[in-house]
Amino acid sequence: MELRDTMFKDVRLWKSSGKKKSEFIKDKNYNVAKFEYWINKYNKETTESFTQHFKEIPIQEELSPKPDQSEKIMEIETPTGIKITIYK
Numbered sequence: 001m002e003l004r005d006t007m008f009k010d011v012r013l014w015k016s017s018g019k020k021k022s023e024f025i026k027d028k029n030y031n032v033a034k035f036e037y038w039i040n041k042y043n044k045e046t047t048e049s050f051t052q053h054f055k056e057i058p059i060q061e062e063l064s065p066k067p068d069q070s071e072k073i074m075e076i077e078t079p080t081g082i083k084i085t086i087y088k
Helices: 004-019 032-052
Strands: 070-078 083-087
Touching: 004 032
Parallel strands: none
Antiparallel strands: 070 083
């Protein structure tokens, strides 16, 4: 198995384990600094992979209702602060 695959596997295992980094790598043959390097690399690659599949849906301005002219039927707010409002 290639080093990248091994480290990415360890990163995924660590993320699902709920353990602290230092606790997780206790029996590994690398230190926290090297593990953090691979965590950052993993996060960057998975984020880039995710955004490559993002497809923007354009909305024509004249078709989108004005908030004061429509009834709000649903509003969703994510933990990251993104808010989605659906009007009737």
